Amino acid sequence: MYRITELPPNAYLDWLQQQGFDEKQALHLKWLSKDMNEHDDYMADFMTVFQTIERWGPGTDADSLKALALLPTTPQNIIDIGCGKGFSTSLLAQHTTAHITAVDNEQNALDELADRLTKLQLDTRVTLSCSSMTELPFTEECFDLIWSEGSAYIMGVEQALQQWRPLLKRKGCMVFSDLVWLTNTPSPEADEFWQQEYPDMKTVEKRLAQIQQAGFEVIDHFKLSEQAGFDYYNPLKERVIALKPSMPESLAIADLEREIAIYERYPTEFGYHMFVLQK
Numbered sequence: 001m002y003r004i005t006e007l008p009p010n011a012y013l014d015w016l017q018q019q020g021f022d023e024k025q026a027l028h029l030k031w032l033s034k035d036m037n038e039h040d041d042y043m044a045d046f047m048t049v050f051q052t053i054e055r056w057g058p059g060t061d062a063d064s065l066k067a068l069a070l071l072p073t074t075p076q077n078i079i080d081i082g083c084g085k086g087f088s089t090s091l092l093a094q095h096t097t098a099h100i101t102a103v104d105n106e107q108n109a110l111d112e113l114a115d116r117l118t119k120l121q122l123d124t125r126v127t128l129s130c131s132s133m134t135e136l137p138f139t140e141e142c143f144d145l146i147w148s149e150g151s152a153y154i155m156g157v158e159q160a161l162q163q164w165r166p167l168l169k170r171k172g173c174m175v176f177s178d179l180v181w182l183t184n185t186p187s188p189e190a191d192e193f194w195q196q197e198y199p200d201m202k203t204v205e206k207r208l209a210q211i212q213q214a215g216f217e218v219i220d221h222f223k224l225s226e227q228a229g230f231d232y233y234n235p236l237k238e239r240v241i242a243l244k245p246s247m248p249e250s251l252a253i254a255d256l257e258r259e260i261a262i263y264e265r266y267p268t269e270f271g272y273h274m275f276v277l278q279k
């Protein structure tokens, strides 16, 4: 689910300017990404696709549990940022005794998570917060674990490391997954696609350097399993094929088709990586 344009139009513009782009550059970037007038239709189509998709990013329970097992301490107070429908949230609730705060700015996704937690009788262990990852409404040092699967890229990984770090108690941990380059010499087609969709994508080495620069110690890191990609892209591909006849002109559908094709064509050039860190 790679859309840097997923913030509302004005918020996106503000956000670009906060990142240091002047207004002209920000508008140019917006125009390059998507026509401003088509933004709402684009996002509506995008949400139509993802409505019935369970995972909103690559991941498996096994990969999440592997990261959880690497933590040096037992978390008591976790924040799951950009939780989507909350697979990681419910997994963490089942495999820890912690209280979990699950944050996303998509209320529909949080509603689905609420239903799942109720069915699992885990609802008293989780607080849902419909808020923005860029302005988290929590005080400093109130969590001992930040969890974020496939979401930190939205505000920029470096920015997320910097802005979220104060939320952690002393020696608190952070686990996040991110799409990384697995090669320094990507094929031109893959390079061109990701320059457009995720220009800040880095190699693992570059991300590790940024992580250390941000004041975290790297406990461990690993490539997500192949299953993580299948579990995300296979249902997504089926959904796109099913919807295309009724949405033949949709730019969102066209972009997702392209992303799936790039994933299928260049599986060795990029992939998801999990980082396990300590403050």
Ligand SMILES: C[S@@+](CC[C@H](N)C(=O)[O-])C[C@H]1O[C@@H](n2cnc3c(N)ncnc32)[C@H](O)[C@@H]1O
Binding pocket: 001, 002, 006, 007, 054, 055, 056, 057, 058, 059, 081, 082, 083, 084, 085, 086, 087, 088, 103, 104, 105, 106, 109, 131, 132, 133, 134, 148, 149, 150, 151, 154
């Ligand atoms: C790629 S999805 C990952 C979702 C989930 N972690 C998963 O793996 O299924 C990114 C998530 O970030 C959420 N999101 C996007 N912008 C956000 C923001 N500004 N604040 C909070 N959440 C945001 C989206 O609604 C979406 O659920």
